Structure formats: C-alpha cells, structure tokens
Amino acid sequence: MTLSPLQERILQVVRNVPRGxxxxxxxxxxxxxxxxxxxxxGQAMSKMEDVQDFPxxxxxxxxxxxxxxxxxxxxxxxxxxxLEAEDVEVDQDYRLDIARYxxxx
DNA sequence: GAATTGACGCGGC
DNA sequence: GGCCGCGCCAATT
Numbered sequence: 001m002t003l004s005p006l007q008e009r010i011l012q013v014v015r016n017v018p019r020g021x022x023x024x025x026x027x028x029x030x031x032x033x034x035x036x037x038x039x040x041x042g043q044a045m046s047k048m049e050d051v052q053d054f055p056x057x058x059x060x061x062x063x064x065x066x067x068x069x070x071x072x073x074x075x076x077x078x079x080x081x082x083l084e085a086e087d088v089e090v091d092q093d094y095r096l097d098i099a100r101y102x103x104x105x
Numbered sequence: 106g107a108a109t110t111g112a113c114g115c116g117g118c
Numbered sequence: 119g120g121c122c123g124c125g126c127c128a129a130t131t
Contacts, residue, residue: 006128025113029126036126042112043129061113068112076112 006032007044013105017058020086021103022096024062031105042067057082064098066090 003011013031017023026038034040045056046069057079061067066076080090090096 004129029113034127036114037128038113039111039126040113040128043110043127044112046112047129056112059112062115066112074112079112 003048004044006040007048010041010044011054014056014059015054016105017055017103019055020088020101022058022060022064022083022088022098022101023103023105024098025059026062027102027105028059038062058103060096060098062098064096064101066094 009032010028013028014023024038025041026035028041029035029037032041041059045059048056056074060079066079068074068076068079076094080094083090083096088096088101
C-alpha cells in the first residue's frame with residue numbers, strides 16, 4: 001500500500017508528539033504548512049488502515065474532543081483508552097483539557 | 106474532468 | 119455554553 005505524500009508528512013509530524021501530549025488537526029495542518037487544511041488531516045488519517053505504527057490517538061480537534069468516526073482499528077473508545085494509558089484524563093464525553101495537554105511544535 | 110467527501114475550524118446567533 | 123453555516127483542500131467517486 002502506497003501512502004500519499006501528505007500521509008507520509010502527517011506520520012512524520014505526529015510521530016514528534018511526545019507521550020502524554022495531544023495536538024489538534026489544525027496544529028498538524030499548520031505544521032505541514034497548510035493552516036486551513038485541518039480537514040485533510042482527518043481525511044488522510046482515516047485511510048491509514050494499514051498503518052498503525054504512529055500515535056494517531058494524540059490527534060483530536062481543537063475543542064479537545066475526540067471526533068473520530070470509528071474504523072475497524074480506530075474508535076473513540078480505543079482512543080480514550082490509549083490516551084488514559086498515557087496519563088491523559090479523558091472524561092466520559094471523550095473530552096479533555098486541551099489547554100493543559102496541547103503540544104506546541 | 107467535475108462533483109462530493111471529511112477523524113476540522115471559526116465566526117455568528 | 120450550544121447550534122448553524124460557510125470556507126478549506128487533497129483524495130475519491
């Protein structure tokens with residue numbers, strides 16, 4: 001499976017996010033040099049069913065809410081668990097204190 | 106090639 | 119605080 005250039009760049013950026021921190025899709029877009037392309041990040045990531053070797057769970061929207069749809073390998077439930085495994089507090093509405101955990105590139 | 110699609114963001118009400 | 123609508127832009131259909 002061949003990843004698009006955009007997907008590879010996303011992987012590269014997301015891999016820089018340390019354990020215990022999160023970033024918004026918009027931040028990733030900015031890091032890629034496309035400040036307004038936040039949607040593309042989600043679009044691209046949803047296609048990465050074959051690629052799980054990067055911390056995709058540290059990416060959420062700017063409200064600090066997990067807005068994931070839910071693939072076979074990625075659901076908001078699993079994302080919540082993965083975050084909690086990194087000592088990130090996530091409430092029952094899949095919301096967290098974004099201001100507290102946000103990572104600045 | 107044209108239209109639609111999204112794991113989004115933000116301004117307005 | 120929440121809901122609504124519009125703009126964004128590569129990948130898909």
